[in-house]
Amino acid sequence: MARNAQHLIDLAAQITGRPQSLGIKNQLYSCGCPPALLPMLTALVQGVAWSREQLLACAEEDGLFALDPSSLPFGCPPLEPPPAELVVVLYEALLGSRRVRGTSPIVELIKQRKASLQQTLAARRKRGAANAYAPAPKLPRFVRVNNLLMSDDQARAHLTSLGLRCVPAAAGANSLAVQKGTFCADPVLPGLFALPPGTSLHEDEKVARGHLVLQDRSSCMSALALAPPAGALVIDTCASPGNKTLHCASLMGSGSITAFERDPARLATLQRRVGEQAGRLIVTPRFADFLAADVCAEEFRRVTHVLIDPSCSGSGLVAAREAFSAGDFASEHEGSGSLGPESAEVEALANAQERIILHAMRLPSAAAIVYSTCSVYRRENEDVVMRVLGQCDGRFVLVKCLPDWPHRGLEAAQGEDELRRVSQLVCRATAEADSTNGFFVARFERVAAVGGGGLADAADTEVARAARKVERKAERKAQRKAERMAEKAAAVAGVADEVARDELLQKKKKKKKKQKKQKKQK
Numbered sequence: 435m436a437r438n439a440q441h442l443i444d445l446a447a448q449i450t451g452r453p454q455s456l457g458i459k460n461q462l463y464s465c466g467c468p469p470a471l472l473p474m475l476t477a478l479v480q481g482v483a484w485s486r487e488q489l490l491a492c493a494e495e496d497g498l499f500a501l502d503p504s505s506l507p508f509g510c511p512p513l514e515p516p517p518a519e520l521v522v523v524l525y526e527a528l529l530g531s532r533r534v535r536g537t538s539p540i541v542e543l544i545k546q547r548k549a550s551l552q553q554t555l556a557a558r559r560k561r562g563a564a565n566a567y568a569p570a571p572k573l574p575r576f577v578r579v580n581n582l583l584m585s586d587d588q589a590r591a592h593l594t595s596l597g598l599r600c601v602p603a604a605a606g607a608n609s610l611a612v613q614k615g616t617f618c619a620d621p622v623l624p625g626l627f628a629l630p631p632g633t634s635l636h637e638d639e640k641v642a643r644g645h646l647v648l649q650d651r652s653s654c655m656s657a658l659a660l661a662p663p664a665g666a667l668v669i670d671t672c673a674s675p676g677n678k679t680l681h682c683a684s685l686m687g688s689g690s691i692t693a694f695e696r697d698p699a700r701l702a703t704l705q706r707r708v709g710e711q712a713g714r715l716i717v718t719p720r721f722a723d724f725l726a727a728d729v730c731a732e733e734f735r736r737v738t739h740v741l742i743d744p745s746c747s748g749s750g751l752v753a754a755r756e757a758f759s760a761g762d763f764a765s766e767h768e769g770s771g772s773l774g775p776e777s778a779e780v781e782a783l784a785n786a787q788e789r790i791i792l793h794a795m796r797l798p799s800a801a802a803i804v805y806s807t808c809s810v811y812r813r814e815n816e817d818v819v820m821r822v823l824g825q826c827d828g829r830f831v832l833v834k835c836l837p838d839w840p841h842r843g844l845e846a847a848q849g850e851d852e853l854r855r856v857s858q859l860v861c862r863a864t865a866e867a868d869s870t871n872g873f874f875v876a877r878f879e880r881v882a883a884v885g886g887g888g889l890a891d892a893a894d895t896e897v898a899r900a901a902r903k904v905e906r907k908a909e910r911k912a913q914r915k916a917e918r919m920a921e922k923a924a925a926v927a928g929v930a931d932e933v934a935r936d937e938l939l940q941k942k943k944k945k946k947k948k949q950k951k952q953k954k955q956k
Contacts, residue, residue, distance in 0.1 A: 451518030750872020
C-alpha cells in the first residue's frame, strides 16, 4: 500500500513540477501510470494545481521552512525552493485523503508535523486566510450504454443483475439523488444511467468489454447536442481519450468519424478505446492537428457534423475545487482548474478555441457544429460564442442546444442584450443544480442568410428543430422499409430455392424410374 502511494506521489510530483504549458492531460496519459490508478492520480494532480499557494502559505506559517536542516529526516532534500513532492504530500495531508502514506523522507517529515500543520490550516480558515472546509459533493456514478454493443434494456437488465434496483428519477429537479442499492435512467439524457456515488464498476465485465462506458453526465451532453444521424460524416477536432467520439459513433450506428489527435500518447489511448468499444468500422483516429488540416480537401468536402471539445481551463471540474476522487471525467480534460478567469493563460485558451471553431466553419458542407468546455468562465464560453458569431460572416447561426436541458447560460446585466440572447440558446451544467461537473455546450448551424447578429430567434429555432425531427423520422422510416424489403427478398429467395430443389429432386426421381423401366424391358 505504501509503495503504491509513493508511486502516485512521485508521478504527481513529476507532473505538477513541470510547466503547465505541457498540458496536464498529455502528461497524465504519457506518464506510465497503471490504468487502475489513473483516476486517483488525476484527482491528486488537479487538487495540487488548484491549492498550491494555499498549501505553501500554510506550511510557511507553521514554520516548516524555518526548520534546521539537521532536524530533517535523513535524505530529505532542501525545502526551499519547495520541491514538487512536498506540495503533493502537503495536499494529501491537509486537503486530499488526509492520510500520509509513502516511503520517502518528505513523507516522513509531513507525518511528524501533520497535527501541527492541520492546526495551522484550521486557524487560517478561522480568520479567513484560507478557504473554509466544505464537504465534497457526492456526485452519482454515471454509466453510458454503448449502443454498438448493447441496448438500453440489456444494460438495465445487467445493472439489475448486480443487485441494484431500477427506480424512476425524482420528478421536477435536474439534480439526481441516487440511493444506495438503486439506479435510475437519466431523465434528460437518453442512454445514460445514474448509480449511487462511489459505485465501483472498473472490474465489471460489461465495462471491461466496452458495452458500458463510465462517463460523467456533463460529458455526454456534447454528442447528444450534435446528434449526428446514421450514415453521417463527422469530424471530432480534439478526440482523445475518445468518450465523446465513441458516444457519437454509438448514436450513429453507421457512418464515418475522423478523430483528430495531435499527441502520440493520447492517440494510442484513443486507438485502444476505439477497439475496445467496437468503433473501428466508424471511427478513424488521425495523428494530426485539426488546425493544420486542409478542410477544403476532397476527403472532407462532405463532412456535415463537427464536434469541438478543446483544451480549456478545467475550471468546472469539481475535482479541481474539492478533494475527492475525480474518476473518469477529469482525465478527459486538459485544464488543471487552477487558472484564474482573468489570467493570460485563459485568454490564450479562449483565442485557440475561437480559431478551432472558425476553422471548422470553413468545411464546405458543415451543417452543425457543437462546441463544449468543462469551464465555468464566461471568457471561454459565452464570450467565445459571441466572438465567433461576429467573425463568421453570417454563415452560421446559434440555435437552442439540448432543448430539454433546463439550465441555460449566464444571466446578463442591464445593457448586455447580445449576452442575454446567447444565454437563452446555450447550456450550462453545475454540480449543485445538475449533479455533474461544470460544463458548457453551444450548437451552431449553417444558414443561407442570417439576421439579428447571427442568433436564431425562437421561431427560427423551432422550425429548424421540427425540420430535423421530420428528417430523422423519414430516415428511420426509410431504414425500416429497406430492412423489411430485405427480409422479404430473403424469404422469397429462400422459397424459390426450395421450389428449385424440389423440382430437381422430382427430375432425378423420374430419371431413375425411367432407367429402371428400360433395364426391365431389356
